[in-house]
Amino acid sequence: MDNPKLKPATLAAQAMGALDHQSGGVVPPIQPATTFARDRDYQPLNPDNVYLRDQNEGTRLAEKLIARLEGAEASLLFPSGMAAIAAAFRTIPNGGRAIVQSGIYWGTTKWVREFCERRQITLDEFDARTPETLAQACVTPAQLVLIETPSNPWLLTVDIASAAEQAHGAGAKLLVDATAATPILCRPVEHGADLVMHSVTKAMNGHSDVLGGVLSTARDDDLWQEIATDRQGAGAVMSPFDAWLLVRGMRTLPLRVERMCENAQKIAEALLSHDRVEDVYYPGLSGFTGHDIASRQMAGGYGFLMSVLVKGGASEALAVAGRLNLFHRATSLGGVESLVEHRHTIEPHTGIPENLLRLSIGIEDADDLIADLDQALRS
Missing domain, CATH: 3.90.1150.10 (Aspartate Aminotransferase, domain 1)
Known part of the structure; x- marks a missing residue:
């Protein structure tokens, strides 16, 4: 479905037009194989598939659908929301600096604090109730700024466009956790965000039976390739069955x-x-x-x-x-x-x-x- 005029409801309901072409079924198939065959000349039967990590048709379909809904250049699925957060933070070099909104999901705060301490990364936390504190934090250069909007459980709303301007002024990328909005309500890339994260465990899947996370990017740049390479090498990927369930959930x-x-x-x-x-x-x-x-x-x-x-x-x-x-x-x-x-x-x-x-x-x-x-x- 390459028509850029199609609305989210159509893209989602049609699962990007995916069918099971082998059987003619209107439901995208599950392919659970962990490895893929080669011919007698030792060439892959399908050049896109050699070994399961990030090489799965169902996973790629879910990622393409999310990217279209998000208005993003590309998306990558992870086995949990925290795995997606961690992938973004691993791009910060040892001795670097991160700026993070306080009062967000506690699991994120706890992990980020411990990670930054292990990696000698300076961590500054700012209170979204006083927007000037982000501007003050961005006076000093940083690599990553994380905001969550609406925040969990305080339901604070952060001005994404303003946060993006301030983050970029500090030389940092802006990462937005938009789990409580979903791309149906808010597309942070359109407001200047560089990276968008969702715990797809929540409303993206919507049926309390999938654990997963996703990162989406405004640009397929060197940073994005670093994240993709790290995900593939570290094996931080979603299972084929969870990806299939996720697509099924996103159709509604x-x-x-x-x-x-x-x-x-x-x-x-x-x-x-x-x-x-x-x-x-x-x-x-x-x-x-x-x-x-x-x-x-x-x-x-x-x-x-x-x-x-x-x-x-x-x-x-x-x-x-x-x-x-x-x-x-x-x-x-x-x-x-x-x-x-x-x-x-x-x-x-x-x-x-x-x-x-x-x-x-x-x-x-x-x-x-x-x-x-x-x-x-x-x-």
Whole structure:
């Protein structure tokens, strides 16, 4: 599907036009082979395939689809979101410098801190609530700037275009974790980002049955080739079956994201006016910090993730989570099913309010979810 005018919904539903040409099936096939045959002259039967790592048709299809949805030059799949983050950070030389947004996904923060310490990389963390702190950090040269927008679980929105300008002024590449937006809502490359990362475990797959990550690039340059070479050599690749499941999930991505955003907006507005709720963190609320930025760089909705501050302390928040019937109590986000998590239980050392519940809104009926939340809050 080379037509540049095709919309994301068409590209995704048609899986880039992929078919099983051998059987005529309308579903792209799975090829699980780990090695590929050669002819009697010892030439590969298929010059694109010699040995499974990054040589798999299903993986390449998923990467091409993501790149088209992202508006990127190319994409590379990894076995997890953290593997994708790690691949970008391994391009920083020993003794280099990284600038990272604080208050993002704790798994990223923890790994980056430990990695930078091992490699003698100077790490500066900035608070996205005060944008001038990024400008101050970018006065000194660096190799990589990482932002997460909307952030997890604070739902902070960072101006990607401004961050790109500041990062480039420091001689750094801008890496954007856009997991909570998906390329359906935001395409960071169009705002100046150099690299975009998604945990495809979340909404990209959307069915809570695939572990994976992806990096996409604005340019197929030397840095990108360094990442690709390192991935191939280190074997940090996704399995053929997971790639097949990912393509299957992405075929409904635009439809799922549309429904999830509609649900989330209704739920956020209902909770904000609830007498048992202290506050709601959601970019779609007009009074929420970052709403204006989100309105400029997100199209079609404000995402499916929100955090709710329950009146009372940890015990009341945990009690509310325990009384929910439709929300699964589980750690993840972006699936078709709605999830609730008491984040302080998971990361009590990061300053997360003890009364915060993180909600990932699925594709269920919004009124059913609102009723479930109301009974849990009032019981």
